[in-house]
Amino acid sequence: MREDVATDRILIVGVGGLGVPALWSLARAGARRLTIVDPDPVEVSNLARQVIYRDRDIGKSKVDAASRWLGERFPGVKVEAHAVALDASNAARFVAAHDFVIDATDSPAAKFLINDTCIAARTPFVYGGVVRMTGQAMTVIPTETACIRCVFETPPDEEEIQSCREAGIVGPVAGAIGEMQAGEAMRASRAQKPLLSGKILTYDASGTGRVRITGVSPRPGCGCGASKLGHHESDSQGK
Numbered sequence: 001m002r003e004d005v006a007t008d009r010i011l012i013v014g015v016g017g018l019g020v021p022a023l024w025s026l027a028r029a030g031a032r033r034l035t036i037v038d039p040d041p042v043e044v045s046n047l048a049r050q051v052i053y054r055d056r057d058i059g060k061s062k063v064d065a066a067s068r069w070l071g072e073r074f075p076g077v078k079v080e081a082h083a084v085a086l087d088a089s090n091a092a093r094f095v096a097a098h099d100f101v102i103d104a105t106d107s108p109a110a111k112f113l114i115n116d117t118c119i120a121a122r123t124p125f126v127y128g129g130v131v132r133m134t135g136q137a138m139t140v141i142p143t144e145t146a147c148i149r150c151v152f153e154t155p156p157d158e159e160e161i162q163s164c165r166e167a168g169i170v171g172p173v174a175g176a177i178g179e180m181q182a183g184e185a186m187r188a189s190r191a192q193k194p195l196l197s198g199k200i201l202t203y204d205a206s207g208t209g210r211v212r213i214t215g216v217s218p219r220p221g222c223g224c225g226a227s228k229l230g231h232h233e234s235d236s237q238g239k
């Protein structure tokens with residue numbers, strides 16, 4: 001199983017608050033093959049926090065602006081850009097072409113689609129989410145560690161997430177979570193065990209900037225297949 005993740009095609013779904021810091025971090029860390037998927041154009045409100053975008057990018061697709069930015073600064077990185085939404089019609093195809101997936105979306109529906117598609121394809125992925133001043137990240141190794149549905153039986157409240165987009169306070173939290181996600185992808189691509197597989201990291205920026213890492217067990221009856229194998233809190237595999 002570990003050997004299966006020792007490859008380097010990384011899919012980043014969403015190049016906004018989480019995806020931009022994740023991309024930058026991946027490029028700095030030496031990632032070679034990245035695919036970015038996002039249907040949205042760059043908007044004025046993105047410029048302050050999604051720092052790779054410039055005035056001249058407004059109205060252009062985020063993926064095109066992001067791949068041009070990467071091409072100028074990190075010419076060794078091969079970037080494939082798709083200005084489309086990940087949806088039920090294309091998710092399986094995108095996931096099948098990659099070895100690791102970064103969920104950098106801000107839509108509960110997309111998060112569950114990524115979860116279910118990666119579970120079906122047995123492709124590891126890292127979840128990232130920001131609600132108000134709290135960010136979370138968790139890596140899922142299908143059939144081994146708990147999935148998103150093990151943790152969140154129902155999708156988070158869309159209205160609450162929308163209010164966060166508008167509040168404009170999530171930039172630094174999203175930056176930290178996006179970098180964590182990139183780190184998980186790089187560990188996987190180097191055949192190292194991701195730090196957050198079977199664990200959820202919570203970063204609470206409202207108080208003292210507390211970071212907490214909690215082990216999560218597969219939920220019996222989830223259907224993702226991890227429940228049968230039990231939960232390994234430490235890396236006991238292969239000893």
Ligand SMILES: [Zn+2]
Pocket residue numbers: 146147148149150151218219222223224225226
């Ligand atoms: Zn599950």
